[in-house]
Amino acid sequence: MTDTPPPYAWLDGRVVPWDQCVLHARSQGAFWGANVFEGIRVYAGGPGDDRLHAFRVADHLARLRQSMKALHMEIEHTDAELAQACNDLVLANGYGTDVHVCVVAYFGMGPHFDPLAHTTETGVHITSTPVGRSAAHEQGVAASVSSWRRISSDAMPTRIKAGANYHNSRLAQHEAVRNGFDTTLLLNGRGTVSEAPGSCVVMVREDRLVTPPGTSGVLEGITVATVKELAAEHLGLPLERREIDRAELHACDELFLCGTMSELLPITSVDRLPVGDGKRGPVTAALQGHYDDAVRARAGRPQWCTPVLPAREVVA
Ligand code: PMP
CATH class of the missing domain: 3.30.470.10 (Aminotransferase class 4, branched-chain amino acid transferase, N-terminal domain)
Known part of the structure; x- marks a missing residue:
């Protein structure tokens, strides 16, 4: 930067x-x-x-x-x-x-x-x-669960990228940084996981990737769509869109942010509890490599x- x-x-x-x-x-x-x-x-x-x-x-x-x-x-x-x-x-x-x-x-x-x-x-x-790319690409980031809830799509359309939506992201990010975290995960009004301030979140659990659906208040990410294709093709792992509850963030094997700006960024702890063994996991690392090949036009998706x-x- x-x-x-x-x-x-x-x-x-x-x-x-x-x-x-x-x-x-x-x-x-x-x-x-x-x-x-x-x-x-x-x-x-x-x-x-x-x-x-x-x-x-x-x-x-x-x-x-x-x-x-x-x-x-x-x-x-x-x-x-x-x-x-x-x-x-x-x-x-x-x-x-x-x-x-x-x-x-x-x-x-x-x-x-x-x-x-x-x-x-x-x-x-x-x-x-x-x-x-910062060292966090390998070392990972520490996330909190935000005290701010993700805006609800019956108040503002959450599936679009409107500047005003980011007031919510900004409040959550600033709170997290003030409290000593790198990033934060927002829950929606139902209390299930939505997304980070400017990225989607993907969990690795029981040999599948899981991300919250659009109905959880997320912006439907292009990076998640990319990861879905790369994970299926290179690792044989499916991506499931379903609700994730807060406690599952501590039970999963790996967790990563997923967005155009953050790319695939390992989350190594949530509320100071380690995710998996507290280090970037093997699925995240493998997907980061395939993502890098895709974005640098080294892999076979010319479109x-x-x-x-x-x-x-x-x-x-
Ligand atoms: N959620 C929000 C709020 C975002 O700003 C972004 C970044 N565009 C994402 C998710 C991830 O979307 P994408 O992968 O399309 O960049």
């Missing part, structure tokens, strides 16, 4: 200097968090491949459309234009390493400056920042990886 901003961002159709990627303080996007977004990873290829590859762009943009639909939001850009914009921005910033790209579709000011009024004024901003190309070579 770095605090030095990259030279460029993308705003409403143009690559712009980072400092010019701004929206008005009274826009609903800035004021209410009335926006929807996707985090997309762009990975350096494996040995002998000096290109960067964007991972599952089409799936992320499809979920962005679902998020927009839930908020009655329309934007001017097609998915092909947004994919091109991500490509152009990553190129402009001249990265040679792994990158995280945030595509945000936001609501503008609205009529009469009324923050509650529906508005057709919308825009898109895209920013990209370099990201590395998942879109190479970043100089503008004139991009096929729309």
Whole structure:
């Protein structure tokens, strides 16, 4: 992680200097968090491949459309234009390493400056920042069970990535860090496991992977969907979507966070009780390897990886 901003961002159709990627303080996007977004990873290829590859762009943009639909939001850009914009921005910033790209579709000011009024004024901003892998990728993280419950989908749509949803994530994450943990797991209103502040959670138990279903208040993760395919293909392990109760977090063999940003991150303790033997487990380690092959275009899923190309070579 770095605090030095990259030279460029993308705003409403143009690559712009980072400092010019701004929206008005009274826009609903800035004021209410009335926006929807996707985090997309762009990975350096494996040995002998000096290109960067964007991972599952089409799936992320499809979920962005679902998020927009839930908020009655329309934007001017097609998915092909947004994919091109991500490509152009990553190129402009001249990265040679792994990158995280945030595509945000936001609501503008609205009529009469009324923050509650529906508005057709919308825009898109895209920013990209370099990201590395921390030692936690091998060593694991300590999780608490949050005192905050995951927002319920009868209050806010939990299956979409709306900026405002992350107020809940933020409260939970900050509480966990204040209490000396790295991350936290939120239970839903029924008291069963939902997810972490910005990742899904997957448990390994009795030779299967288990993750809570969409009805547990989770964002249905693209990384979990990837892991499901990789686990079936390489390890012969099925992924089951069912409720997980709190006590099961202590009974399972392995547990890991699963998300675009966190990738597969071992959880080695929950509320200071070790998960398994308190170290990254063999299934998690094996899946991390297969995931790394997949995101760096080393494995056989070409449809998942879109190479970043100089503008004139991009096929729309
Ligand atoms: N839940 C939340 C709240 C998230 O923000 C994310 C990250 N997008 C995830 C789960 C994991 O989703 P994905 O694997 O699609 O990144």
